[in-house]
Amino acid sequence: MDIVSNQQRKKIHPRKFTMWVAIASIIMMFAGLTSAYIVKSNQAAWQEIELPKIFWGSTIVILVSSLTMQIALRSFKQREMRQYRVFIASTFLLGSVFIIFQCIGFLQLWEQQQVTLKGSGAGQFLYVIFGLHVLHVFGGVIALLVMFTRAFFGKIKMYSPVPVELAATYWHFVDALWIYLLIFFLWVR
């Protein structure tokens, strides 16, 4: 009997599992796009670009936001709600800053390097791939906004850590995805 109940306890929450499967499918989408990039980069008329410097800024921002997200999650589990509020708010803000930085990056590429949507080189792929990544980050920011609103203005007290854990998992995922994409764009030439 005890063995059974132990196994029960170890069982992953269905929502969290669902999140992991969803992450797997998002990974496949970016795997498809980056393999298309590799195929295309070996063909004629491939055009390289210089990665705008601001993308390094956004990298730092999203790395820090992962850290704040983790602290928020830990504070929530320890029921230190004041600290939780501070860190969930800062994660939300950092996420928004990341989106703004990415948009600035796109604009710089467009205006300073004259990379438009004509053609099919690294620049056009960058708009599509980073663009889709920003959309996924945007989805995460919306989720954070919901948590943030609940934490500050919610009437009902939240005790289950599952929603925060889900948000944290997703947030670390978009962070890791960004690191992968950045390294990919630096590496594959």
Add this chain to the structure above:
Amino acid sequence: MDAMNAHAEAIMTHEVHYDEHQAHHHNQSFISKYIFSQDHKTIAKQFLITGIIWAMIGGLFSVLFRLQLGFPGQSFPILETIFGKWAPGGEIKPEFYYALITMHGTILVFFVLTAGLSGTFANLLIPLQAGARDMASPFLNMLSYWFFFLASIVMLSSLFIQTGPAAGGWTVYPPLSALHTASIGSELGMDLWIVSMALFVVSSLLGGINYISTILNMRTKGMSMTRLPLTIWAVFFTAVLGVLSFPVLLSGLILLLFDRNLGTSFYLSDIVVNGQIMPNEGGSAILFQHLFWFLGHPEVYIIILPTMGIVSEIISINSRKPIFGYMAMVGSLFAICTLAFLVWAHHMFVTGMNPLLGSIFVLLTLLIAVPSAIKTFNWLTTMWRGNIRFTPAMLFSIGFVSMFISGGLTGIFVGNSTLDIQLHDTMFVVAHFHIVMGVSAFFGMFAGLYHWFPKMFGRYLNTTLGYIHFWVTLIGAYLIFWPMHYEGLAGMPRRYLDKSPWVSFSQFGDLDRMITIVSIIVYAVQLMFVFNFFYSIFKGRKVTTQNPWKANTLEWTTPIRPGHGNWPGEIPEVHRWPYDYSKDGRDFIPQTEPVGANESNEH
């Protein structure tokens, strides 16, 4: 002793606590019960009925283009009455013909045999057979249907716009699909196709992640993975395929949308349309084919795997024998699921692929024959010396096995890159995939419908109509698709509007007429099935016993018309695998029955 019981009860509550609140929905409004329902059984019916409507449309399209193929140049005034400018003088316009074949493929492959099939049976059976009150996330499940509904609306609306729906084939290869000026079907219809398919992908991902996490996390007590019915294993692998391959189609379609509307050249290079040189440079049309077929091939297994599960279950029940080689069945499902991702380029043998690469894909493709043969032999050996009950469901299952063998054997032909030089894009390929995936999947789906209709609606489908449905469809399907092999071997191309100008193909004129006439008959019989379906929902013979087929699985332990939450009391505990038929002198032993002290060990 009491402490033990209390402890056991605590575990039980723990097991169901994720969604126990759902057992208490009593005062539901019409809208929350039938329209925006979160009950997996209602969602299954929604998928099914939407799928049936689509099947009627998609099937009608095939009848229309068969009219053109069987009677080229002949006038059918009624066509002009109905379709106006698309059939001037009662003759199908070339643009209309291409739109018809494109939409026939799209509708049947995605809207009927993916959403209509998986959506119906995964939703219906996963919670009922694995022993759960509902899906892991009933809300996402509901969203999954409504995204499918939106996709359907968008696709349907593309049929009614001035320039018509997409017309470049269901594979929407660029450049035809990427340039607005390439054909009238490449205008707005193509954009709607992409939007609809994007919504469709979202729907199938929401469904798929739910199926996977329900199967892995929400099984009832005692329901270990190896005690799952094969239906659940099959929809599990189907969902895995969908979750990992549909996103790649989405990436391909996003790039296509950019090429179409924003001026990029991912797929376009050096093209002249109507004497005008296009500005696009540097793209690769083959890139799209890779991205498309990375989904496209798993897609055919997404279609066939659920029906394999359904058929395994029905054959075992109606042979009153345990399924032969349960673990081999699961293993072969796994093998097919894995190989599905490694064979996509066999759709592209003649695109100028490196012959060495081609031969690797030939090898991997032919490997699929191994798990497929294992499954086929296991179905046959399950029936061997069984006490077979020829219900309509069983007949359709046997028909499935027959079709799967016939179509599977020609797969060995077309999977060979050398033979493919002769056979690609001929009627041989049409015959192959219609038999192995189209007709087979429909047979499996029909089998499932005849079998689980009592669970869905508390009534039976009419059996006499069922027998007529089966025999006409079986004979008709062979009459339609068998001759196409000969046409294809002679080199007759698919997708052509009119083959009569060629002397070498006009010899098949009579054959084509025969095929067309049989298609009309078979289509009419499917309409008869649809009538049977809707009539039986309201007027069919009522189910009076809880377990009409004397089956072992958990869905037959629920009330005849289960409410939301499926079991009125606790979810039953499972003590054995689902295939204890004719064991120890007993006809069947339900999964809920504890293993007796003197019971023999063997399955």
